[in-house]
Amino acid sequence: MALGLEATLGDTVITTKLDAIINWGRQYSLWPYVFGTACCAIEFMSAAASQHDVSRFGAEVVRFSPRQADLMLVCGTISYKQAPILKRIYEQIAYPKWVVAMGACASSGGIYDNYCTVQGIDTIIPVDIYISGCPPRPEAILDALIKIQEQIKGESVLQERHKEYRGILD
Amino acid sequence: MKATALEKIQAALPGAACQMALEAVVVEVRPEELAGTLTRLKEDPACNCGMLLDVTAIDYLDYPHPPPQAARFQVVHTLRNWQDNLLVQVRTPVADPDVGLTTATGLWDSANWGEREVFDQYGIRFQGHPDLRRILNHWQFEGHPLRKDYPIDRRQICTETDSLEKEIRARLAEKGVDDATLKDINTEVMFLNLGPSHPATHGAIRILAALDGETILANVNEIGYLHRGFEKTAEQRTYNQIVPLTDRLNYCSSMLNNIAYVKAVESWLGVEITERARFMRVVLSEFYRVLDHLVCCAAFMVDIGGLTNYWYLYNEKEDAYDFISRLTGARLTSSFTRIGGMYRDFYDGWQSDLESHLRAIEKGISDALKLVATNRIFHDRTQGVCIMPAAAALSYGFTGPNLRASGVPFDLRKDAPYYGYEAFDFTVPVGSTGDVYDRMMVRFEEMAQSISIIRQAIRHIPEGPVNVADPQVSLPPKEAVYNSIEGLANHFKLVFEGVKTPPGQWYDSYEAANGELGFHFVSDGSGRPYKLKVRPPCFYTMGGFHKMVEGSMIADAIINLSCINIIGGELDR
Numbered sequence: 212m213a214l215g216l217e218a219t220l221g222d223t224v225i226t227t228k229l230d231a232i233i234n235w236g237r238q239y240s241l242w243p244y245v246f247g248t249a250c251c252a253i254e255f256m257s258a259a260a261s262q263h264d265v266s267r268f269g270a271e272v273v274r275f276s277p278r279q280a281d282l283m284l285v286c287g288t289i290s291y292k293q294a295p296i297l298k299r300i301y302e303q304i305a306y307p308k309w310v311v312a313m314g315a316c317a318s319s320g321g322i323y324d325n326y327c328t329v330q331g332i333d334t335i336i337p338v339d340i341y342i343s344g345c346p347p348r349p350e351a352i353l354d355a356l357i358k359i360q361e362q363i364k365g366e367s368v369l370q371e372r373h374k375e376y377r378g379i380l381d
Numbered sequence: 382m383k384a385t386a387l388e389k390i391q392a393a394l395p396g397a398a399c400q401m402a403l404e405a406v407v408v409e410v411r412p413e414e415l416a417g418t419l420t421r422l423k424e425d426p427a428c429n430c431g432m433l434l435d436v437t438a439i440d441y442l443d444y445p446h447p448p449p450q451a452a453r454f455q456v457v458h459t460l461r462n463w464q465d466n467l468l469v470q471v472r473t474p475v476a477d478p479d480v481g482l483t484t485a486t487g488l489w490d491s492a493n494w495g496e497r498e499v500f501d502q503y504g505i506r507f508q509g510h511p512d513l514r515r516i517l518n519h520w521q522f523e524g525h526p527l528r529k530d531y532p533i534d535r536r537q538i539c540t541e542t543d544s545l546e547k548e549i550r551a552r553l554a555e556k557g558v559d560d561a562t563l564k565d566i567n568t569e570v571m572f573l574n575l576g577p578s579h580p581a582t583h584g585a586i587r588i589l590a591a592l593d594g595e596t597i598l599a600n601v602n603e604i605g606y607l608h609r610g611f612e613k614t615a616e617q618r619t620y621n622q623i624v625p626l627t628d629r630l631n632y633c634s635s636m637l638n639n640i641a642y643v644k645a646v647e648s649w650l651g652v653e654i655t656e657r658a659r660f661m662r663v664v665l666s667e668f669y670r671v672l673d674h675l676v677c678c679a680a681f682m683v684d685i686g687g688l689t690n691y692w693y694l695y696n697e698k699e700d701a702y703d704f705i706s707r708l709t710g711a712r713l714t715s716s717f718t719r720i721g722g723m724y725r726d727f728y729d730g731w732q733s734d735l736e737s738h739l740r741a742i743e744k745g746i747s748d749a750l751k752l753v754a755t756n757r758i759f760h761d762r763t764q765g766v767c768i769m770p771a772a773a774a775l776s777y778g779f780t781g782p783n784l785r786a787s788g789v790p791f792d793l794r795k796d797a798p799y800y801g802y803e804a805f806d807f808t809v810p811v812g813s814t815g816d817v818y819d820r821m822m823v824r825f826e827e828m829a830q831s832i833s834i835i836r837q838a839i840r841h842i843p844e845g846p847v848n849v850a851d852p853q854v855s856l857p858p859k860e861a862v863y864n865s866i867e868g869l870a871n872h873f874k875l876v877f878e879g880v881k882t883p884p885g886q887w888y889d890s891y892e893a894a895n896g897e898l899g900f901h902f903v904s905d906g907s908g909r910p911y912k913l914k915v916r917p918p919c920f921y922t923m924g925g926f927h928k929m930v931e932g933s934m935i936a937d938a939i940i941n942l943s944c945i946n947i948i949g950g951e952l953d954r
């Protein structure tokens with residue numbers, strides 16, 4: 212027995228929360244921007260190719276313009292020379308946006324604990340999901356996608372994320 | 382053969398001290414003699430060193446033994462005469478890095494980037510260099526990281542990218558476009574920046590072009606965005622611990638790097654690996670060469686608009702990961718070699734697995750070629766585009782398929798054979814004009830040749846151990862480690878101290894998928910290299926990129942970049 216609006220209008224409408232409907236749309240149409248710099252980008256190629264096929268998760272529309280994307284996948288090592296570019300591109304992506312640090316280098320610098328490698332991209336931009344591995348298998352990328360989808364489900368369109376974030380370049 | 386090489390060079394340079402180090406003739410000269418010596422080595426028909434393979438330096442500050450020279454730095458030029466298989470290294474002491482040495486840019490174009498790297502990493506100046514500035518590290522970087530007194534963890538933040546405006550204007554002036562022309566109201570020179578994060582750059586390279594319409598008037602390139610300190614990190618690792626780092630040089634063909642690296646160490650140790658290990662390395666080298674070319678060709682086809690070809694080629698590479706994972710335990714980063722042999726032997730039934738992959742790859746290649754081989758659009762798009770003449774290719778230090786596409790039949794597997802390559806029946810495909818079409822087709826043909834080598838090797842691979850039984854080099858069997866004190870001590874020392882190499886300096890190279898992959902070591906006798914420099918084939922190819930694209934259209938520059946197969950890990954290390 213429906214109440215309120217549904218009781219008056221019958222089966223012609225479904226009421227839901229704004230968060231639920233918007234997040235449902237966002238979850239299944241993530242448009243990735245692949246910030247591929249190194250080995251991990253090759254594994255992303257595999258994730259996008261036939262066998263693993265990211266389109267099963269609605270994320271096959273890989274955009275190389277930050278203005279058309281909402282999921283930033285940082286695949287590979289970020290050096291200090293690269294860092295300002297990473298930050299600039301992150302800023303060019305419109306809200307809402309999510310960031311995945313793919314692989315050991317993007318997450319923590321990985322095996323490159325030295326003078327030129329950023330020790331984790333979360334010192335430059337805010338990160339939502341980290342993928343371990345050097346490089347991670349394509350399945351791990353799919354796993355991260357699902358995790359981002361789950362995270363989106365619990366978010367509210369009224370809340371701005373990472374407002375307090377300050378990185379070393381800010 | 383070795384005596385003749387030494388005699389030849391000694392005869393050409395009567396005043397210099399020459400000696401052999403592995404395959405290379407080492408010439409030690411004083412700084413003031415360097416220019417004359419290099420000119421002689423290049424111009425004298427008896428030496429005829431047409432290629433400057435690499436320039437690097439050594440900082441002897443922390444060398445534990447009395448160093449071989451009084452000056453702190455030493456610069457090493459590695460030259461090659463590819464026709465006669467002559468490898469020459471010229472070592473010059475540098476007392477004052479601010480004074481430095483005379484540049485070699487007038488003799489070989491590859492000296493431009495090579496010397497810039499030495500300046501960037503060691504702070505050694507080259508007098509007369511046209512454009513001596515940093516190449517791998519960012520422009521705000523202070524100090525020189527490969528000097529021994531630079532701490533490995535002193536990180537320096539870069540807040541903004543270099544504008545490259547001065548460089549592109551200088552290049553424009555060199556091409557005859559002066560300021561007056563630029564200011565002329567009828568000239569509309571547009572500056573277009575591609576990368577470092579752009580789909581066409583396949584990684585992190587920055588291409589800045591000055592355009593007249595769609596035609597490139599001048600081009601300068603910036604690299605180093607993926608510089609991750611391979612060489613400094615390697616100085617802190619034991620020889621075997623460096624194998625995983627080599628995976629990440631050219632990550633499309635990790636095993637080739639693994640093999641090239643351990644071969645270089647084994648050559649200096651004088652270790653003869655087992656017959657089976659040699660065959661394994663041949664099989665795996667050629668298989669990875671095929672995989673590397675598959676990725677290059679697939680990416681190239683995407684750039685040219687042929688996405689279907691991408692699936693035909695890339696899906697076979699993806700399938701091949703099944704074989705690789707089963708063999709090495711990893712998909713991309715194999716780390717499969719050890720000094721003195723291999724991590725382990727092939728598994729049972731590998732031959733049929735490999736054969737089925739080879740058939741699938743052959744089918745993928747044939748399907749892809751059917752779409753382009755006689756396709757007029759493809760021919761028009763690639764033939765006569767971005768031509769690199771043979772002389773320029775040699776001067777810029779091109780090697781591998783890119784050099785062969787320009788018609789130079791230089792292949793280390795034929796010209797300086799190792800691992801019994803002379804016994805295999807294969808040909809070295811060469812191009813006729815050095816255009817994009819040739820570079821692509823040479824790779825397609827090389828895949829066919831490599832597959833043929835693999836099949837020959839599968840037929841003749843002998844049984845036997847895959848590691849040498851030398852306790853100074855290879856880990857003892859696990860039973861010995863667990864059941865005997867000698868075995869345990871042996872294992873412990875090899876793991877903690879590493880394989881010890883005799884003190885000295887040497888260079889060894891390998892025909893990798895992109896060309897001559899060389900490793901230049903300095904050992905102080907310990908289990909860690911005192912210095913390790915990689916001679917990456919990509920680096921010098923990229924150094925000649927502007928030569929290929931100036932005068933072409935912007936769309937041609939993009940397909941040219943994908944057909945020369947620049948891999949960031951190897952380019953920037």
